Amino acid sequence: MNIHGIIETAIYVEDLDKTEDFYQTVLGLTASAKEPGRHVFFHVGASSVLLAFVADTTLKGDHLPSHGTRP
Numbered sequence: 001m002n003i004h005g006i007i008e009t010a011i012y013v014e015d016l017d018k019t020e021d022f023y024q025t026v027l028g029l030t031a032s033a034k035e036p037g038r039h040v041f042f043h044v045g046a047s048s049v050l051l052a053f054v055a056d057t058t059l060k061g062d063h064l065p066s067h068g069t070r071p
Contacts, residue, residue: 001027004045012055016040019052
């Protein structure tokens with residue numbers, strides 16, 4: 001599969017390791033940044049980003065703005 005781009009998109013996940021493995025192995029995306037236990041971001045095409053967050057961490061105030069969601 002060859003994904004050329006998306007508008008910046010955020011998804012909420014429970015397992016970052018499985019998420020990273022799926023998006024890299026199955027879809028061929030490259031991780032651009034990650035914070036263990038919180039998020040992993042992927043390059044999509046030339047200038048787009050897919051953001052994967054552990055949902056519970058988005059409810060905490062240590063990173064602003066909080067997203068306020070749960071899976």
